[in-house]
Amino acid sequence: MSRNFLVVDPSEQPEVLRALASELRVGMLKLLQVEGAMNVNDIATCLAQPQSTISSNLQVLVDAGLVRTESRKARKGNQKICHSLFDEVLVMFKEDTGAVRANTIEVAMPLGLYTSCDVSSPCGLCSTTGIIGMLDVPDTFLDPDRMNAGLIWFTRGYVEYQFPNNAKLAQKTIESMEFAMELSSEVPGTHADWPSDITLSVNGTEIGTWLSTGDFGDRRGVFTPDWWKLKGSQYGKLKSWRVTHEGTFVDGMKISPISLSDLDLGTHHSIRLRIAVKPDAKHPGGINIFGRGFGNYDQDILLRLETAG
Numbered sequence: 001m002s003r004n005f006l007v008v009d010p011s012e013q014p015e016v017l018r019a020l021a022s023e024l025r026v027g028m029l030k031l032l033q034v035e036g037a038m039n040v041n042d043i044a045t046c047l048a049q050p051q052s053t054i055s056s057n058l059q060v061l062v063d064a065g066l067v068r069t070e071s072r073k074a075r076k077g078n079q080k081i082c083h084s085l086f087d088e089v090l091v092m093f094k095e096d097t098g099a100v101r102a103n104t105i106e107v108a109m110p111l112g113l114y115t116s117c118d119v120s121s122p123c124g125l126c127s128t129t130g131i132i133g134m135l136d137v138p139d140t141f142l143d144p145d146r147m148n149a150g151l152i153w154f155t156r157g158y159v160e161y162q163f164p165n166n167a168k169l170a171q172k173t174i175e176s177m178e179f180a181m182e183l184s185s186e187v188p189g190t191h192a193d194w195p196s197d198i199t200l201s202v203n204g205t206e207i208g209t210w211l212s213t214g215d216f217g218d219r220r221g222v223f224t225p226d227w228w229k230l231k232g233s234q235y236g237k238l239k240s241w242r243v244t245h246e247g248t249f250v251d252g253m254k255i256s257p258i259s260l261s262d263l264d265l266g267t268h269h270s271i272r273l274r275i276a277v278k279p280d281a282k283h284p285g286g287i288n289i290f291g292r293g294f295g296n297y298d299q300d301i302l303l304r305l306e307t308a309g
Contacts, residue, residue: 006065006066006085006086006088006089006090007090008089008090008091010091013064015063015064016064016065016066016089017091018060018064019060019061019063019064019066020066020089022057022060024047024049024053024057025057025060025061027047028043028047028054028057028058028061028067028082029061029066029067029084031043031046031047032067032082032083032084033084033087037081037082037083037219038081038082039074039079039080039081039082040054040055040058040079040080040082041079043058043082058080058082065085065222066084066085066086066089067082067083067084067085068082068083068085068219068220068222069081069082069083070083070220083218083219085219085222085296103306103307103308104304104305104306104307105166105167105170105172105304105305105307106302106303106304106305107163107164107166107302107303108299108300108301108302108303109161109163109273109300109301109302109303110147110149110291110292110300111149111150111151111152111289111290111291111292111300111301112125112146112147112148112149112152112291113147113161114146114159114160114161115160115161115162115272116159116160117141117142117157117158117159117160118138118157118158119138119141119154119155119156119157119158119159120138120154120155120156120157121136121137121138121154121155122135122136122153122154122155122186122188122286123135123136123137123138123140123141123152123153123154123155124136124140124152124153124154125140125141125143125146125149125151125152125153126149126150126151126228127145127148127149127150127293128148128150128225128292128293128294129225129227130227132145132146132148132149133145133146138154138157141154141159149291150290150291150292150293150294151228151233151288151289151290151291151293151294151295152288152289152291153186153233153286153287153288153289154186154277154286154287155186155277155284155286156277156278156279156281156284156286157276157277158274158275158276158277159274159275159289160272160273160274160275161272161273161274161275161301162270162271162272162273163270163271163272163273163303164269164270164271165265165268165269165270165271166305167265167305167307168265168266168268168269170307172307172308173266173307173308174260174265174266174305174306174307174308175244175245175260175306175307175308176242176243176244176260176305176306177202177242177243177260177263177265177271177303177304177305177306178240178241178242178243178302178303178304178305178306179200179240179241179273179301179302179303179304180238180239180240180241180299180301180302180304181238181239181275181289181290181299181301181302182235182236182237182238182239182289182290182291182295182296182297182299183198183210183212183236183237183239183287183288183289183290184212184214184215184216184233184235184236184237184287184288184290185212185213185214185215185285185286185287185288186215186233186285186286186287186288187215187285187286189217189231189232190214190215190216190217190218190231190232190233190234191214191215192213192214192215192216192218193213193214194213194214194215194285195211195212195213195214195283195285196211196212196277196281196283196284196285196286196287197209197210197211197212197277197278197281197282197283197284197285198210198211198212198275198276198277198287199275199276199277199278199281200241200273200274200275200276201272201273201274201276202243202263202271202272202273202274203263203265203268203271203272204272205258205262205263206256206258207241207243207248207256207258207263208241208248208250208255208256208258209255209281210239210241210250210255211283212236212237212285212287215233215285215286215288216233216234216235216236217230217231217232217233217234218234219234219235220234221234221235221290221294221295221296222235222295222296222297222298223292223293223294223295223296223297223298224293224294224295225293225294228294233288234295235290235294235295235296236288236289236290236295236296238296238297239251243258243259243260243263244259244260245259245260245261246259247259271303273301273303275287275289289301
């Protein structure tokens with residue numbers, strides 16, 4: 001079962017730790033995890049607390065980005081429905097020693113800066129302010145305004161990005177290569193049970209396929225803009241493909257024997273990343289790629305190179 005994680009650096013997000021430093025607020029989060037979305041009155045009843053107490057603590061959780069609320073019509077007026085945004089919260093200090101900085105090379109690639117593409121409809125792109133070009137027209141993927149894309153989707157085909165091989169420029173040996181991005185399947189509307197095989201290739205060599213379980217629209221993405229329709233794809237799963245001398249791993253699980261030696265990165269001036277739903281995929285369920293301003297993570301496609309020495 002897919003899960004949503006929030007990774008917190010205490011030095012950057014102290015409000016999250018403050019929100020969790022309360023037995024009552026932790027109890028509210030656990031309740032929402034077990035029962036799903038609930039209104040304020042039901043939370044108060046389950047936890048045997050006054051509604052005013054629940055409301056004030058709820059606002060702390062909302063301000064910390066741990067809970068989202070929405071108003072729905074009730075018999076009398078409106079009711080506030082509460083949604084938990086994350087299944088797990090991980091507290092982690094970022095590595096910032098000089099040795100780590102010296103041996104890590106990171107490049108962030110904006111979503112719209114792909115260098116080639118071949119997609120089939122339904123497909124589209126949008127920025128944080130609106131739709132780019134025309135929906136379901138593959139030629140729109142050539143629109144110059146694609147540079148502003150924060151969300152792209154297509155049914156089959158690929159987009160390819162060309163990263164600089166900064167390790168070669170620095171004359172360093174690559175010990176591991178990682179790509180991180182937020183992904184989901186793609187179906188008209190949304191469907192939590194909609195499998196799709198998403199395949200990554202590097203410099204023309206397939207490194208492995210990840211099975212996305214669905215297209216998620218049960219709640220608005222943390223960073224998805226308000227104008228984006230609620231019936232559309234809202235967020236994905238933050239996935240990490242890592243290639244080492246031992247093979248290729250997704251989130252730490254080995255999925256392919258393709259290793260660094262198979263890619264021979266030391267002979268290439270660039271690292272071409274292709275993200276695809278192949279025509280012969282067993283589960284051709286489309287793809288959403290979330291960039292800055294959309295989804296739950298507000299990040300570009302990241303390349304990290306760990307180098308020797």
